[in-house]
Amino acid sequence: MPTVRVTRYVTPLREGGSLPGLVEAEDLGTYVCKFRGAGQGLRVLVAEVIVAGLARLLDIPTPDQVVLDVDPDLARYEADEEVQDLINASAGLNLGIDFLPGSFGHDPGADLDRDLAGRILWLDAFTANVDRSWRNPNLLSWRGTLYAIDHGASLYFHHSWPGGPGDPARFARQPYDASEHVLGEYADRARAQDAALASILDDEALTAVLADVPDAWLDPVPGAEDPAALRERYLAFLVARRDSDGGTRPWLPETARAGESTR
Numbered sequence: 001m002p003t004v005r006v007t008r009y010v011t012p013l014r015e016g017g018s019l020p021g022l023v024e025a026e027d028l029g030t031y032v033c034k035f036r037g038a039g040q041g042l043r044v045l046v047a048e049v050i051v052a053g054l055a056r057l058l059d060i061p062t063p064d065q066v067v068l069d070v071d072p073d074l075a076r077y078e079a080d081e082e083v084q085d086l087i088n089a090s091a092g093l094n095l096g097i098d099f100l101p102g103s104f105g106h107d108p109g110a111d112l113d114r115d116l117a118g119r120i121l122w123l124d125a126f127t128a129n130v131d132r133s134w135r136n137p138n139l140l141s142w143r144g145t146l147y148a149i150d151h152g153a154s155l156y157f158h159h160s161w162p163g164g165p166g167d168p169a170r171f172a173r174q175p176y177d178a179s180e181h182v183l184g185e186y187a188d189r190a191r192a193q194d195a196a197l198a199s200i201l202d203d204e205a206l207t208a209v210l211a212d213v214p215d216a217w218l219d220p221v222p223g224a225e226d227p228a229a230l231r232e233r234y235l236a237f238l239v240a241r242r243d244s245d246g247g248t249r250p251w252l253p254e255t256a257r258a259g260e261s262t263r
Contacts, residue, residue: 001049001065001066001067001212001214002027002066002067003066003067003068003069003093004025004026004027004029004066004067004068004069004096005025005026005068005069005071006023006024006025006026006033006068006069006070006071006074006094007023007024007025007026008023008024008074009021009022009023009074009077009078009083009087010022010023010024010030012080012082012083013032018034018035018038018039018040018044018152019035019038019082019083019086020032020033020034020035020038021033021035021083021086022099023068023096025066025068025096027066029066029096029098029099030099030101031066031068031096031097031098031099032063032096032097032098032099033068033070033094033095033096033097034048034094034095034096034097034152035070035086035087035089035090035094036089036090036092036093036094036095036217037086037087037088037089037090038086038090040152042217042218042219043155043158043159043219044152044153045094045095045152045217046155046158046213046217046218047127047151047152047153047154047155047158048065048095048097048150048151048152049065049095049209049212049213049217050127050151050154050155050209050210050212050213050234051123051127051129051151051154051155052065052151053208053209053212054123054126054127054201054209055120055123055148055151057200057201057205057209058119058122058123058197058200058201059116059119060116060119060120060123060148061145061146061147061148062147062148062149062151063097063098063099063100063147063149064097064098065095065096065097065098066096066098067093067094067095067096067214068093068094068095068096069092069093069094070087070090070091070092070093070094071091072087072088072090072091074087075087075088092216093214093216093217097149100140100142100147102142102143103140103141103142103147104140104141105137105139105140105141106137106139106140106141106146106182107141108134108137108182110141112146112183112186113146114186114189115189115193116146117146117183117186117189118183118186118187118188118189118190118191118192118193119189119190119193119197120132120139120146120148120183121178121181121183121184121186121187121189121190121253122190122193122194122197122252122253123148123197124154124176124178124181125176125178125190125251125252125253126201126241126242126251127151127154127155128154128155128156128157128171128174128176128251129151129153129154130153130154130156131150131152131153131154132148132181132182132183133180133181133182134180134182135180137182138150139182155234155237157171157237158234161221161222161224161233162221162222164222164223165221165222165223165224165233166237168236168237168239168240168241169240171237171240171241172240172241172243172244172245172251173244173245173250173251174251175250175251176251176252176253178253178254181253184253187252187253187254187255188255190252190253191252191253191255194249194252198242198247198249201238201242203235203239206235206238206239206242207231207235210231210234210235211231213227213231215227218230218231
């Protein structure tokens with residue numbers, strides 16, 4: 001990803017718990033900045049990059065990303081002490097997500113591309129994303145296209161790594177509960193596209209996506225003390241999920257039962 005320097009902090013975005021901020025950068029772009037100093041830590045930024053990369057491979061629109069170089073001197077111009085503390089704690093490389101001006105939240109009553117909805121649901125199941133519910137869809141409509149955003153709640157397994165390596169086979173078998181997923185009714189389209197989507201995410205494609213994660217965000221953990229080893233660990237978990245039960249993928253969302261909506 002390109003690295004650009006932040007030139008101005010514009011305003012906090014208080015919809016989420018991590019207090020992302022709208023910033024301007026030296027490339028004249030406007031970005032939603034996900035700060036490395038936020039409470040969720042660097043692994044949320046890693047998940048954002050990995051899952052956005054997978055989304056692009058699967059033809060799921062998601063905003064472009066950059067690495068934002070944040071100078072703590074920006075904090076001097078902010079009156080909000082919470083923002084000051086966050087900027088000071090986030091000196092260095094942060095995640096920038098392209099701001100989509102004029103976008104608006106997903107309307108549950110809007111017509112959707114059924115296959116796109118199925119691909120989004122499949123990706124969320126593959127990455128164990130728990131944050132695309134009716135309460136918080138994390139979907140934007142921009143210029144007539146549906147965009148999937150906010151992937152940081154995916155890949156929960158890496159939060160346990162400071163205590164041990166974890167078990168890829170366990171993640172491979174972990175079922176996915178789509179009962180509250182905003183696109184859960186499109187499980188039939190997720191299943192119909194399963195083989196094709198899994199084939200896109202071959203080892204080479206997954207390795208390329210992992211290469212996009214900046215080394216500076218890959219905190220060492222026991223048994224994986226350098227970025228290369230951490231990428232190998234991510235790869236092992238993703239491959240296990242993709243190939244679970246000989247490729248039958250038991251984590252696939254269930255199709256709607258009789259009497260339920262299949263839109």
